[in-house]
Amino acid sequence: MGQRREKTVTDNRYYQAVWRWHFYAGVVVIPFLFLLAFSGLLMLLSKPLDSALNQSLLTVEAGNQPVPASALQETVEQQYPHSAIKLYLPPQDADQSARFSLQPHSHGGHGGHHAPSTLVYLNPYSGAILGDQDPANSVYARIKDFHGSLFIGALGDALIEIAAGLAVLMVVTGLYLAWPKDGLRSLLPDRALTQRAGWRRWHLSLGWLIAVPLLFFLISGLAWTNIWGGKIVQPWGSLPGTGFVPAESPTAAQPAQNHATMNEQGLHRVPWAVEQTPMPESGAVEKKMNLDDVVEQAKGHGFDTFRVHFPQEDGCVWTVSATTIAGDITRPGKERILHLDPENGEVLQDIRFADYPAMGKAMAASIPLHQGDLGLWNWWLNLLLVCLIMALIVTGALLWWKRQTRRAPPRAEAGPARAVGLIMLVVALAFPLSAAALLGIILLDAVLTARK
Incomplete structure (x- = not known):
């Protein structure tokens, strides 16, 4: 007792x-x-709410024959001569607009991810520009900024x-x-x-x-915070460098950048497990591949829904990606990033979900679940x-x-x-x-x- x-x-x-x-x-x-x-x-x-407010930019009347992506690119470059194209988002459905993300010329290549962006919407059938907006000023982006930093x-x-x-x-x-x-x-x-x-x-x-x-x-x-996420967890949860760092080209003009430079201002476009992995470099002197070639390459390599990241500096490469963090896809196991040589289209890197370490896979699976992106349920x-x-x-x-x-x-x-x-x-x-x-x-x- x-x-x-x-x-x-x-x-x-x-x-x-x-x-x-x-x-x-x-x-x-x-x-x-x-x-x-x-x-x-x-x-x-x-x-x-954002989708409802931007219906006139996001949707078009489905047509028979879309305009080549390179023709859409030419239209954008003519209308926005002081900006450089950062990436191209092909329509995912027949009634969806095509989109180009632009940044000022001083922030070229895969860099400039802290610079302001302009998202231009085009009718993929007529080639007409429907309008533009700063994606960082959308309702969702502003709330997300508060969610991550309280605006300070x-x-x-x-x-x-x-x-x-x-x-x-x-x-x-x-x-x-x-x-x-x-x-x-x-x-x-x-x-x-x-x-x-x-x-x-x-x-x-x-x-x-x-x-x-x-x-x-x-x-x-x-995992997205600066100290615990960026300094402690992400370095050992990222892709191992040895298998994904190509030998430096003697003709490459720029030092290797990491994949985080593919992000946009306040917007994550690259999987957490890949952000700190170095980008491949190309020694190409002449960029013979155009946007149409890259789109065909992407489809030939099995991509259905994807985005195309442009090279604009010597040593940079074409990149095709389909990720959950960017909203391209909803199944983490299908994540993929493909880097192409701008001269001949040779595959320099092909990073898939299976290549991620355990922590990277866990993050790739948890992010869409955290954000409610896996479906209506x-x-x-x-x-x-x-x-x-x-x-x-x-x-x-x-x-x-x-x-x-x-x-x-x-x-x-x-x-x-x-x-x-x-x-x-x-x-x-x-x-x-x-x-x-x-x-x-x-x-x-x-x-x-x-x-x-």
């Missing part, structure tokens, strides 16, 4: 310690997580990385606190929301329901999940508000506090910025406790 009572007391001490960590993580995380969930909801809604650039990215890392801790501690000690019935929500206990049951039920999807959103989103599922995440946040905030005292939970005894703190710190060290923030919280907590 005494041993059972002692075990209960010990369990309560650990529970109290975990509860304190859950509270602290929640204080930091809740504002950012709500903004991420809400902006994610707006991103899902803005995709069909690298600082916003860092704040989101800190919050996302602490959110992982919050989920882990929350699962411990909500562990069904009295059976699965304790996970069912209470219909009565008049008392704090009813809100707690709803918070507990929602937490268990969406813990795994929330962790998926957090980890897959963290994925769109509706993500819509439901972000609403449930916001509901979880609201119930958590209400639980704090309805407490008799809105201070932090009482400090645990030294033994359990140190043990749980050590566990949480080990988890946090997986996310350097979050670990730094967590250390700051520990020091602040120690100072406040000492003053009391």
